[in-house]
Amino acid sequence: GDDGNELPVGEVGEICIKGPQVMEGYWQRPQETANVMLPGGWLKTGDIGRMDERGYLFIEDRKKDMILVSGFNVYPNEIENVVVEMDGILEAAAIGQEDERCGEVVKLFVVRTDPNITEQDVIDHCRENLTGYKRPRSVEFREDLPKTNVGKILRRALRDE
Known part of the structure; x- marks a missing residue:
């Protein structure tokens, strides 16, 4: 502990x-x-x-990447792993975004290979596969995600935007 x-x-x-x-x-x-x-x-x-x-x-x-939603610990890797299981999704990054009511909510950045996938498709997939407080409040599609020189996604850079 x-x-x-x-x-x-x-x-x-x-x-x-x-x-x-x-x-x-x-x-x-x-x-x-x-x-x-x-x-x-x-x-x-x-x-x-x-x-x-x-x-x-x-x-x-x-x-340091953990998201605190209404007192619950949310690990970005769990959300990202669920989202990249979807056909047409290349990669995803989850971050915490400040929220007056919950402290933080999950925001998701997604790189898709299928341009027909919508924010609602991603949210519906998360609704089927994640507990309520772990589900993203918003989804933003990107061409790519910021990465380190060894290819790890830089969640910090997304938080700092």
Whole structure:
């Protein structure tokens, strides 16, 4: 959990690691070190995940990309994976957009290969495959999405627009 305690099997939380290969801290940056290091040499990775009963670790998403909708944690990867299952969708990126009532709502950016796919088609697909609070409030079609030099979608760039 956020308090550094171990969670039960299957429960989602921040992944923390420890070992001789893990840094002791950032060079001459004590505040940043305090933000990522827990007592006993544990490093908070910034990744959200869960462990199954066999000890396998599954990474859900990056903590900083998590969307908080009415107090519920929403992981963009889950939404994006559902949307790209649709025929005619190349890629998708989900971000949180400020909302007075819910805190944040999901906004979706989509690159489609089929120009006939509409915003309503995407929303209907999400309605069939996602819990209510995880569904996008709006869908924006793009020619492409901003990416890092290794091809990862830059959600931060979409949030900053």
